[in-house]
Amino acid sequence: MGYNFIEFKNVSFRYGENMPWVLENVSFQIKSDEWIAIIGHNGSGKSTIAKLMNGLLSPQKGTILIDGMEVNEDTIWEIRKKIGMVFQNPDNQFVGTTVQDDVAFGMENRGVPRQEMLKRLEDSLSAVGMQDYELREPHRLSGGQKQRVAIAGVLAISPQAIILDEATAMLDPNGRKEIMDTIRSVKKKHPLSLITITHDLNEVTLVDRVIVMNKGKVWLEASPRQVFSRKKELLEIGLDIPFIAKLAGHLSQQGMPLKNEPLSHEELLEELW
Numbered sequence: 311m312g313y314n315f316i317e318f319k320n321v322s323f324r325y326g327e328n329m330p331w332v333l334e335n336v337s338f339q340i341k342s343d344e345w346i347a348i349i350g351h352n353g354s355g356k357s358t359i360a361k362l363m364n365g366l367l368s369p370q371k372g373t374i375l376i377d378g379m380e381v382n383e384d385t386i387w388e389i390r391k392k393i394g395m396v397f398q399n400p401d402n403q404f405v406g407t408t409v410q411d412d413v414a415f416g417m418e419n420r421g422v423p424r425q426e427m428l429k430r431l432e433d434s435l436s437a438v439g440m441q442d443y444e445l446r447e448p449h450r451l452s453g454g455q456k457q458r459v460a461i462a463g464v465l466a467i468s469p470q471a472i473i474l475d476e477a478t479a480m481l482d483p484n485g486r487k488e489i490m491d492t493i494r495s496v497k498k499k500h501p502l503s504l505i506t507i508t509h510d511l512n513e514v515t516l517v518d519r520v521i522v523m524n525k526g527k528v529w530l531e532a533s534p535r536q537v538f539s540r541k542k543e544l545l546e547i548g549l550d551i552p553f554i555a556k557l558a559g560h561l562s563q564q565g566m567p568l569k570n571e572p573l574s575h576e577e578l579l580e581e582l583w
């Protein structure tokens with residue numbers, strides 16, 4: 311088991327002195343090798359948490375520690391080397407005219423030596439299955455491919471954590487699956503903290519732990535299965551459980567309980583056949 315890589319201790323945040331608190335007394339820990347999902351209805355404070363994690367915002371109350379360092383003006387640049395971010399809109403993330411230039415950009419900024427850069431370029435594009443697209447123009451790729459290149463760009467700077475802030479929200483179902491498969495394979499190969507921020511419960515089936523936010527507070531911290539078992543309460547806070555979890559529940563009510571509650575379509579098919 312890894313060590314505590316990200317720690318929020320009684321964090322409260324508001325966007326201005328006379329504004330309402332958007333996070334209140336939020337505490338949680340994320341281990342150095344854990345895949346965490348932070349979920350919640352729109353406006354529950356998820357993106358604010360992401361911005362606090364990489365120092366784009368600072369809390370008025372409480373403490374945030376990244377790799378044991380408190381996030382403040384003195385540590386911010388050190389911390390940004392440790393955390394890679396992938397955002398919602400794939401088109402806003404490109405700076406290079408080719409996939410290769412784009413992935414190299416972050417490394418050039420950090421002064422990675424050329425030989426090392428070539429190796430990391432190859433490794434990171436292979437990790438996301440985009441090794442054959444080095445010379446393509448990013449804006450001509452599909453949404454899913456663009457986000458895979460964005461993930462490669464982040465992997466190339468060797469971060470200790472990657473935050474995916476609604477990274478699949480603008481993708482079609484195929485693109486979404488591409489990204490989920492990519493994250494899953496990255497997770498297998500790299501001992502990283504992965505933080506998936508989403509409002510879509512379909513994306514949390516594979517994570518180690520889920521932090522459910524509601525109105526700026528941590529509402530529940532549990533495994534995906536435990537979260538899905540609170541179907542009624544989830545609906546009350548604007549979240550709906552995935553089809554797979556619903557089907558498993560339904561079959562069980564019909565006297566056909568599954569041996570293992572499936573977390574993916576593949577697992578469901580295995581159980582049923």
Ligand code: ADP
Nearest residue numbers: 325329332350351352353354355356357358359
């Ligand atoms: P989520 O990511 O869960 O949708 P956010 O963290 O974006 O939630 O927003 C939490 C709350 O903070 C919302 O009420 C939102 O309107 C408010 N908020 C977000 N960004 C700003 C901002 N720049 N200025 C003022 N209020 C903001």
